[in-house]
Amino acid sequence: xxxxxxxxxxxxxxxxxxxxxxxxxxxxxxxxxxxxxxxxxxxxxxxxxxxxxxxxxxxxxxxxxxxxxxxxxxxxxxxxxxxxxxxxxxxxxxxxxxxxxxxxxxxxxxxxxxxxxxxxxxxxxxxxxxxxxxxxxxxxxxxxxxxxxxxxxxxxxxxxxxxxxxxxxxxxxxxxxxxxxxxxxxxxxxxxxxxxxxxxxxxxxxxxxxxxxxxxxxxxxxxxxxxxxxxxxxxxxxxxxxxxxxxxxxxx
Amino acid sequence: xxxxxxxxxxxxxxxxxxxxxxxxxxxxxxxxxxxxxxxxxxxxxxxxxxxxxxxxxxxxxxxxxxxxxxxxxxxxxxxxxxxxxxxxxxxxxxxxxxxxxxxxxxxxxxxxxxxxxxxxxxxxxxxxxxxxxxxxxxxxxxxxxxxxxxxxxxxxxxxxxxxxxxxxxxxxxxxxxxxxxxxxxxxxxxxxxxxxxxxxxxxxxxxxxxxxxxxxxxxxxxxxxxxxxxxxxxxxxxxxxxxxxxxxxxxx
Numbered sequence: 175x176x177x178x179x180x181x182x183x184x185x186x187x188x189x190x191x192x193x194x195x196x197x198x199x200x201x202x203x204x205x206x207x208x209x210x211x212x213x214x215x216x217x218x219x220x221x222x223x224x225x226x227x228x229x230x231x232x233x234x235x236x237x238x239x240x241x242x243x244x245x246x247x248x249x250x251x252x253x254x255x256x257x258x259x260x261x262x263x264x265x266x267x268x269x270x271x272x273x274x275x276x277x278x279x280x281x282x283x284x285x286x287x288x289x290x291x292x293x294x295x296x297x298x299x300x301x302x303x304x305x306x307x308x309x310x311x312x313x314x315x316x317x318x319x320x321x322x323x324x325x326x327x328x329x330x331x332x333x334x335x336x337x338x339x340x341x342x343x344x345x346x347x348x349x350x351x352x353x354x355x356x357x358x359x360x361x362x363x364x365x366x367x368x369x370x371x372x373x374x375x376x377x378x379x380x381x382x383x384x385x386x387x388x389x390x391x392x393x394x395x396x397x398x399x400x401x402x403x404x405x406x407x408x409x410x411x412x413x414x415x416x417x418x419x420x421x422x423x424x425x426x
Numbered sequence: 427x428x429x430x431x432x433x434x435x436x437x438x439x440x441x442x443x444x445x446x447x448x449x450x451x452x453x454x455x456x457x458x459x460x461x462x463x464x465x466x467x468x469x470x471x472x473x474x475x476x477x478x479x480x481x482x483x484x485x486x487x488x489x490x491x492x493x494x495x496x497x498x499x500x501x502x503x504x505x506x507x508x509x510x511x512x513x514x515x516x517x518x519x520x521x522x523x524x525x526x527x528x529x530x531x532x533x534x535x536x537x538x539x540x541x542x543x544x545x546x547x548x549x550x551x552x553x554x555x556x557x558x559x560x561x562x563x564x565x566x567x568x569x570x571x572x573x574x575x576x577x578x579x580x581x582x583x584x585x586x587x588x589x590x591x592x593x594x595x596x597x598x599x600x601x602x603x604x605x606x607x608x609x610x611x612x613x614x615x616x617x618x619x620x621x622x623x624x625x626x627x628x629x630x631x632x633x634x635x636x637x638x639x640x641x642x643x644x645x646x647x648x649x650x651x652x653x654x655x656x657x658x659x660x661x662x663x664x665x666x667x668x669x670x671x672x673x674x675x676x677x678x
Contacts (some may be wrong), residue, residue, distance in 0.1 A: 186515070226511060226518035232526040236488050258535060259478060259508055260627075261611040263438070266478035274484040283510060283535045285557055287564020305537055310512040312539025315585055321571045326578075333567055376513075391540070 178424040180219025184396025186227045187343035200234035204241035213409035220250035243267045246247025258290045265293035295339025304334045309348025309371030356385040364378040367391040374399025379422035430676040433470025436648025438479045440517045447662040452486035456493035465661035469668045510535035510542045517545040549593025561600025561623030601629025608637040619643040621678035625650025631674035
């Protein structure tokens with residue numbers, strides 16, 4: 175049996191892009207995203223809450239973040255926060271995402287090394303996605319630099335697998351790099367991957383599913399699902415777009 | 427005239443370490459830190475709010491964050507958040523720190539490259555500290571790797587200076603690496619540095635001031651100042667500890 179990547183729906187609220195019948199106000203964020211979550215519950219394998227898009231609205235945004243976390247409920251919940259700091263600071267961030275926000279998984283930035291990530295890895299039963307090769311243009315600046323005969327992102331993956339802690343390790347590999355994704359799959363067939371960048375960022379679901387070669391993975395799409403339609407049938411349109419991506423992921 | 431590094435007081439609240447007359451509760455954070463800020467106002471050149479230590483307390487922690495930001499007032503305020511993500515996400519984080527929280531400066535993680543940092547650099551009149559060589563043990567994992575004949579942290583500094591945007595560029599260089607700090611000063615005499623790791627983390631102010639060789643810099647101490655005394659004279663003790671560090675910084 176071939177395992178196809180699951181779809182992760184990214185929750186990145188932008189009040190300037192909401193359907194026309196919502197007011198362009200942070201108080202619209204929770205009702206909008208709750209409708210998206212309810213409409214896509216049957217098709218999404220996971221939801222990814224992007225903290226930046228809530229923090230940008232200050233107190234009202236944080237209120238919305240907690241309401242959206244409630245709406246996600248028992249579905250698999252990734253808090254995409256890309257934190258990373260010295261040990262006692264990372265321990266505080268880990269408490270925030272795993273205890274206060276009850277995430278099943280989170281993303282972390284690797285630049286500060288072992289003791290910046292191990293406080294997250296200390297949480298048994300959780301999953302920690304370390305940034306490897308990200309979907310953006312700037313990923314070329316450092317992630318592709320050659321270190322010890324290989325690109326830095328492979329060095330990061332190897333090193334991160336040696337870090338201590340019972341949490342499951344995963345890696346972020348952007349959907350905009352299908353060739354490297356295929357290479358990563360050959361080198362790390364068992365690694366769980368979070369693959370963002372499908373849809374608005376240009377990654378192609380069929381190509382990604384092929385490159386992933388049946389490995390354990392979640393493919394994330396955000397804007398193409400959230401803003402699929404500007405009318406009152408936005409949630410239905412979001413579910414249709416999500417189903418379309420799932421079909422493409424399983425039809426590679 | 428020799429310019430000595432200024433002292434930055436790091437605001438990293440831990441409710442388990444508050445003076446005994448405070449209840450070990452998030453509602454104690456704002457009154458505790460407000461007293462610290464008031465007592466050290468004459469000696470601190472800047473304050474650094476570490477977002478993790480507020481986020482860990484959820485809603486109550488975020489309430490405290492806004493109150494502490496008010497207490498810092500017109501003093502130079504660094505929001506130490508170490509954010510970094512794809513462009514539209516970093517733009518949201520930049521709005522959070524520079525618009526909602528009215529920071530004068532912030533810290534960013536460089537791993538995702540140019541377009542993950544440029545949304546912060548777009549803010550004229552603000553300062554953006556890019557992580558270079560951090561104070562923690564894990565800094566050896568990636569930051570010291572040789573790339574193109576030099577350690578990655580120097581590559582990061584050179585590359586970051588080429589990124590677009592009117593904001594001032596600064597760099598984080600840990601106080602626990604005085605030899606590398608001296609090298610960095612020779613290579614980048616004009617760079618503004620944020621030097622954390624004095625006090626509880628083991629960095630020595632005299633050594634740091636010497637290695638910094640009169641360059642523009644802020645030296646950050648957090649725990650050694652905040653938790654200088656467990657009695658009702660904690661704020662006075664914090665001010666004495668802060669004055670002691672300033673004396674050591676100017677007496678190298």
